[in-house]
């Protein structure tokens with residue numbers, strides 16, 4: 001059975017193979033276009049290749065003489081004229097060179113070295129004169145850091161996690177809205193007046209939300225350094241919880257973190273399927289693989305976003321599974337953000353004291369002001385009569401903030 005990481009690794013290997021091939025293809029296309037525009041450049045490169053081979057040959061002969069001084073006497077050179085062409089790899093004229101039989105090897109080395117450097121200098125001057133990028137022969141990698149291998153030394157390159165995200169929709173049923181970006185967060189949608197009544201805090205919803213957006217940007221900028229990375233967003237529907245949560249998720253994904261966004265019903269469904277497949281004597285291998293992949297991700301990815309917790313009744317079993325996920329992540333110091341229409345106290349009443357105590361003890365609670373902005377968004381859209389790029393995020397299925 002293949003785990004999520006196994007399946008992803010296979011997908012990633014294919015992706016990086018393809019990227020490297022494309023990098024070489026782009027390089028070849030670029031060089032071909034340059035040669036068409038500057039035939040002299042093709043000549044320079046051909047000359048440099050030949051001189052490079054000649055230099056290598058001179059070095060090899062010195063090495064042969066050092067390791068086997070009798071070599072020339074015991075195995076006399078084949079009766080090759082000094083200027084006979086020999087082929088190294090194939091018969092193309094670019095891969096042939098003149099055999100240098102100068103008896104003074106060191107001098108031969110110096111000569112071929114000098115000829116090589118002079119040819120390179122001539123080409124460099126030509127490149128400067130025609131403003132051609134001196135790296136025109138390099139493959140055009142998408143990621144210059146790892147040269148499209150996904151690795152830097154013994155570590156994964158940051159681009160690998162970004163690549164992982166591109167596979168997410170294949171594996172996860174709840175993709176995040178790509179419009180959920182901090183730059184799209186419209187604070188003007190929140191009431192600037194202090195709400196009166198029971199929940200009067202003396203601060204307007206807009207000020208409260210402004211504080212939460214600031215907190216969220218600090219959160220993503222200091223994600224590695226933060227001690228407490230668990231957040232609990234509590235508030236009525238349509239108050240911006242999902243949108244802010246996804247802003248955090250999208251930004252961290254850009255930074256190369258593995259982020260999983262899942263609505264509460266999907267989460268419980270995933271956990272139940274995993275358990276069912278695990279316990280089944282005749283589990284379907286593909287379904288078991290899929291369920292295991294998703295469950296592994298729940299327990300190991302950098303950030304887990306659980307949306308709408310508390311919308312469904314929980315059985316003892318699903319309740320225990322949720323506790324396992326939260327506790328495992330807590331023990332591994334992995335970050336979790338939960339959004340709920342309920343307060344911690346409601347959760348305690350609806351579910352169990354243990355869930356409430358986990359959240360009260362390990363999560364920073366953000367109470368979103370009771371201000372349904374969806375109506376305001378609807379009015380705004382009707383008034384403008386069109387959706388521009390700023391309005392659109394608030395009309396997605398999340399409808400937030």
Ligand SMILES: [Zn+2]
Nearest residue numbers: 143146157159
């Ligand atoms: Zn990379």
